[in-house]
Amino acid sequence: MRRVIKGNHAVSHGVRLSRVKVISAYPITPQTTIVEELSELCASGALDAKFIKVESEHSALAALVGSATAGVRSFTATSSQGLLLMHEVLHWVCGARLPIVLANVNRAVGAGWNIWADQTDSISQRDTGWIQIYCESNQEVLDSIIMAYKLAERLLTPVMVSYDAFFLSHTSEVVDIPVQEKVDEFLPPYEPPYKIDFSDPRMFGGMIGPEVYYEERYRIYRDMMAAIETYGKICDEFGDAFGRRYMAAEPYMIDDADIVVVTAGTITSVARIAVEEARQKGINLGLMKLRLFRPIPHELWRDLLGDVSKVVVIDRNLISGLGGAFASEIRSALFPLESRPRVYSAIAGLGGRDVTPADVLGIVQQVVREEADVDVPIFWGLKE
Amino acid sequence: MQKLIDLKKEMRQGPDLMMPGLLSCQGCGTALAMKLALKALGERTVVVIPACCWSIIIGVYPHSTLRVPVIHVPFETAAVAASGVRAGLDIRGESNVTVMAWAGDGGTFDIGLQSLSGAAERNEDILYACYDNEAYMNTGIQRSSATPVGAWTTTTPTGSLKQEPKKDIVSILLAHGIPYVATASVAYPDDFVNKFKKAKEIKGTRFIHILSPCPPGWRIDSSKSIKVARMATQSRIFPLYEVEAGRLSITVKPEKTLPVRDYLMSQGRFSQMSEDMVSQVQAHAERRWKDLLNREAKT
DSSP states (O other): OEEEEEHHHHHHHHHHHTTOOEEEEOOOTTTHHHHHHHHHHHHHTSSOOEEEEOSSHHHHHHHHHHHHHTTOOEEEEEEHHHHHHTHHHHHHHHHTTOOOEEEEEEBOOOSSOOOSBOSHHHHTTTTSSOEEEEOSSHHHHHHHHHHHHHHHHHHTOOEEEEEETTTTTTOEEEEEOOOHHHHHHHSOOOOOSSOOOTTSOOEESOBOOHHHHHHHHHHHHHHHHHHHHHHHHHHHHHHHHHSOOOOSEEEESOTTOSEEEEEETTHHHHHHHHHHHHHHTTOOEEEEEEOEEESOOHHHHHHHHTTOSEEEEEESOOBTTTBOHHHHHHHHHHTTSSSOOEEEEEEOOGGGOOOOHHHHHHHHHHHHTTOSOTTSOEETTOOO | OHHHHHHHHHHHSSOOOBOSOOOOOTTOHHHHHHHHHHHHHOSSEEEEEOSSHHHHHTOBTTOOSBSSOEEEOOGGGHHHHHHHHHHHHHHHTOOSOEEEEEEEHIIIIITTHHHHHHHHHTTOSOEEEEEEOSSBTTTTSBOOTTSOTTOOBTTBOTTSOOOSOOOOHHHHHHTTTOSEEEEEETTOHHHHHHHHHHHHHOOSOEEEEEEOOOHHHHTOOGGGHHHHHHHHHHTTSSOOEEEETTEEEEOOOOSSOOOHHHHHHTSGGGTTOOHHHHHHHHHHHHHHHHHHHHHHHHO
């Protein structure tokens, strides 16, 4: 069924189709309409779930620690400051091996207040042990929520699905909404290996000493790394069932490219146009779209980027004292290669500033003309 | 002596869901409190424990002293994580279950107050028990907002004793209009067990405030914890009452009444209190007792 819907609405459909049982969330712009839509779905009975309307984001995720330990599929959504407030519980969920799915609308963080698109919020949570997926379109948002549950439950690892504020959350696009029967076939009911059970009472999340803790953290790492392969399999299964095929990182016109631009989120759509325009100008530009960012699909990145001479990573985030987070991670992933591309970093689109195809082209041309310093990010469009 | 016999009787009744080997200090009030609570609630109980003494007392992996499901949660989340457990079990169709948050005073009066208030406002179907040992005892005796005026702690040291009175947590919870609020003491196990049994049968948010003596923190001998807890009630520092659907009743009216001085001076932590402070505490205890009697008479 094809419908014109907003990104936030796509999330609600994904949650409904995944037959989530407990939702807990707190309103924050621009996530709010997810909360509203899910409230209505629960109120009308279209979704047989309990919605706990908590007093903070910290509590939203903490409620799910309880519900997921009770053994039911659990969901929350947030953005920006809300995600930051969840920080402690994000770590807890990872350690407790709870397969919770969280939709995060990428929004700038304060101070000062800014409600527009920026990936600093989820980037700053990249080391909390959650699988991170970045989306380019509303279709991808809906599909990612459904796939996220399958991935999370298979690996007992939580998944965060992120997408840009307003550019997706409040923008309408055509989305193919799968039918329930097909989703049920793809995503069976959640059967946790352990849950609160009175016939087999267990203790969850208790104290573990140095003789055990290391191994426990290793298993978390191991299972997270397994997500690279598992995600690939789930993408294949999803493609077979629904006809839409996803990858951990997606190439566009990379085969003959001399220079490749790397993007995450909606800048990708803009960069696609820039690739066409660059080629008309005689620049052999390709594009790699980041989807899976935790775990890092090193081999895929190396396969896609290893043979080109230059890579330009456009980050819609700026880590003070480092630069662009995506650029930094790509550099480190490519470093073990014997011959590797020069990786340039560009910062653009912070706090919702528009990034046009001309901007992407401008950044690329600066690199092509050897005007960019590999040690310093290109601060594109920075006003004096 | 009568009370000691009562204690033994209550300890024999009901299933014993606490095994030996717990890691509490000698004379720990909350160890006894958990034993009594679970006797009243039975095995279909989930215990939700935030950071507190019980994070340790219960045992280190792979051991647990409790024979019921237990979930440990971050410090400030006991009430909301319990709400989540309840939601999950409801969806699973698990009925006749008590979900009990079991938190210390820090996790209740201070860092956990926000999520507790949220859960109480939503009238979540949980039993929240706060075992109040009147300071951050697990980290080594730092003042909390449950620490009484005049108490020595490591953060209200000699020369800087706590100046502020204890936060009135019961009134805060009552203001939420929840169906059941009670105080309980390990020195009165019959009253304690009755309250947990009653709370078990009530739907909605139930809050039980337990005075839990802490020998190292209160600077008392571990053999004296029950005696000191009893003196708290006898001196009306910690009156035992309950408020069910707005009706207040004082459940223990001790035959013998003690001046607060006797209670305070039985503990090293109050040994530096000024006469003036002791008088203030006496006046406050009397005022509140009168208020409780008035409220009881009205309902």
